[in-house]
Amino acid sequence: MDYQHIAREVFDIEAAAVANLSRRLDKQFDQTIEQILSTQGRVIVCGMGKSGQIGRKIAATLASTGTPSFFMHPGEAYHGDLGMVAKEDVFIAISNSGETEEVVKLLSFLKENGNFLIGMTGNKDSTLARAANTVLDVAVDKEACPLQLAPTSSTTATLAMGDALAVTLMKARDFQPEEFARFHPGGSLGRRLLSRVRDEMICENLPLLSADASFAEVVNCISGGKLGIAVVEAKQGYGIITDGDIRRSFTQHAKDVFDLSAAKMMTLHPKSIPVDARMNDAFSLMEKHQITSLLVLGENGSLIGIVKK
Known part of the structure; x- marks a missing residue:
């Protein structure tokens, strides 16, 4: 049959x-x-x-x-x-x-x-x-x-x-989607449309590093932070290092990777979002740029949190 x-x-x-x-x-x-x-x-x-x-x-x-x-x-x-x-x-x-x-x-x-x-x-x-x-x-x-x-x-x-x-x-x-979300506040759509970044961001024990941090310190920071990223405080602003950056560094530099500092590995001026933005805007920004994290910056440009997808 x-x-x-x-x-x-x-x-x-x-x-x-x-x-x-x-x-x-x-x-x-x-x-x-x-x-x-x-x-x-x-x-x-x-x-x-x-x-x-x-x-x-x-x-x-x-x-x-x-x-x-x-x-x-x-x-x-x-x-x-x-x-x-x-x-x-x-x-x-x-x-x-x-x-x-x-x-x-x-x-x-x-x-x-x-x-x-x-x-x-x-x-x-x-x-x-x-x-x-x-x-x-x-x-x-x-x-x-x-x-x-x-x-x-x-x-x-x-x-x-x-x-x-x-x-x-x-x-x-x-x-409208916002009306649909009102009837589904417990679902993912409700989170996207009703929640604000300030309600969802991670703001404690942020994985921060100095620009001259060693490769080992970068790896330990990413592992300890459990967010898949490390944020670098540089003179030009903030930089970000992801799990993917670590893998690419191994591929490009082989054994010399251990000599790299955080400044050599980071992406400067990563995507960020205001604290009062809706989570829907945060998710849309992450989807548009195919990333999983956003920095949340205060009015003075200082880091106050991280949003994860």
């Missing part, structure tokens, strides 16, 4: 399912976006089984990109959680068949409550589709599952439609 061939067939089938979504888009997608943009409430996403798992991801993506949203399990909704649904909330119900019992049971409440209902379904003639204010068609020609039983292409298409909603809403709102 050719396992790779089977995997490629799955990729091809699911890729075709997503590609076909483009021709299924119509004015109802626009109406959906406009309704979500204008609502004073939240977006509630609901689905059962695999559709529910996809719905959780869609709700999470919406919430993290500027659209207040949460997932509601249809079974729990029918047993009390409908109390969380305000009249101004937009409700996205996901059901590939459009006939999922747990979802269909909610339709009468949503209509009576006055909620704008978005049906995300693969059956435009279903009970869900007929009840919905707008329908997002996520029908697929076939599942990747050879038995046509396990949701595969259909869940992939539904996830892609959810991403299309989230991205369109982001662009419509001109959602």
Whole structure:
């Protein structure tokens, strides 16, 4: 059995399912976006089984990109959680068949409550589709599952439609990276966009050397500082010596390398950044110049810290 061939067939089938979504888009997608943009409430996403798992991801993506949203399990909704649904909330119900019992049971409440209902379904003639204010068609020609039983292409298409909603809403709102970072303060993006250099810099036990320091002193300083660099205090300003400089010195000078002073090995005027700069600016500068460290200089030009990537 050719396992790779089977995997490629799955990729091809699911890729075709997503590609076909483009021709299924119509004015109802626009109406959906406009309704979500204008609502004073939240977006509630609901689905059962695999559709529910996809719905959780869609709700999470919406919430993290500027659209207040949460997932509601249809079974729990029918047993009390409908109390969380305000009249101004937009409700996205996901059901590939459009006939999922747990979802269909909610339709009468949503209509009576006055909620704008978005049906995300693969059956435009279903009970869900007929009840919905707008329908997002996520029908697929076939599942990747050879038995046509396990949701595969259909869940992939539904996830892609959810991403299309989230991205369109982001662009419509001109959602900025700083706003995304506010919702992800614990992640690397939050560190980049919200933190300042003063919050992240290393300012104690800096690996400082004089310009006439010996090769051995340079190596010991880099090893002891554990930052991969040594900073040289020279008459012309600061210099920097990296692990790479040590290796290149061995290659260029062979046994004479032990006669080199720090001044002979350093790079003068290394890249630096102000203490009040954002970490995003620090990372961008390091990425641009393909370096891993920046000196942090005070107003008088003195070294007050080091930022590491």
